[in-house]
Amino acid sequence: MVGLRFGDFCKAKGLYVDWHTMVAGNDVFYKNVVEDGEIVEKAKRAWSTYIEFGYEAEFEHDITTAIAVGITPWRSLYTDYEGTFAVNNISLRIGKTWNVAEIVDIELFALGSINTYKINKDNCFAWTAGDYKLGAAQHLNGTIGLGFWF
Numbered sequence: 001m002v003g004l005r006f007g008d009f010c011k012a013k014g015l016y017v018d019w020h021t022m023v024a025g026n027d028v029f030y031k032n033v034v035e036d037g038e039i040v041e042k043a044k045r046a047w048s049t050y051i052e053f054g055y056e057a058e059f060e061h062d063i064t065t066a067i068a069v070g071i072t073p074w075r076s077l078y079t080d081y082e083g084t085f086a087v088n089n090i091s092l093r094i095g096k097t098w099n100v101a102e103i104v105d106i107e108l109f110a111l112g113s114i115n116t117y118k119i120n121k122d123n124c125f126a127w128t129a130g131d132y133k134l135g136a137a138q139h140l141n142g143t144i145g146l147g148f149w150f
Contacts (some may be wrong), residue, residue, distance in 0.1 A: 014056045021049045027077055048076035050088065066093040087116045097149075107147040114140055 007013035028043040054068035070089040072078040079086045095109030 014058075016052075016054050016056065018052045018054075019049070020051075021047055022077065023047075029075060046076050047074075048078055049073055050076075050078055062097040062099075064093075064095045064097070067091070068093075089113050089115050095147075103150055105149040107149065109143075109145050109147065111143040111145070112141070 003016060003018040006015040006017075027046050027048050029046050030041045031044045032039050033042050034040070050070055050072055052068050052070040054066055056064060056066040058064050068089075068091045069087065070091075072086050072088055074084050075082070078088055091111060091113035093109060093111045095107050097105050097107045099105050
């Protein structure tokens with residue numbers, strides 16, 4: 001993982017970009033290639049990559065909020081090795097931090113996100129006359145968590 005916090009370099013405090021790329025393991029997809037006049041299925045390293053762009057804001061009483069958008073720029077594990085570019089998630093987060101010792105912070109947070117990959121007009125949350133589709137419910141995620149930061 002490589003991350004860049006713009007506030008460390010300029011006045012854009014709170015803006016960040018995180019980049020994650022798989023460099024080892026079974027991160028491959030199969031592609032048909034022609035060898036000696038025959039079509040052969042070959043494994044190809046995907047270099048699965050997830051990039052998240054976000055903004056964090058701090059408020060009084062050690063309350064923080066964040067919004068983020070995560071994308072995959074090319075064919076990858078995150079898109080089931082189908083297609084190319086995809087917006088994978090949009091998330092909102094709110095948290096409260098308490099400093100309990102000089103080296104430890106405890107944070108209580110809530111995070112809501114929607115996995116936008118593969119949502120389309122046929123499977124999205126739509127309320128039409130007599131037709132209640134709840135397809136997007138499988139793409140909605142919520143988390144309440146407790147973090148310990150050293």
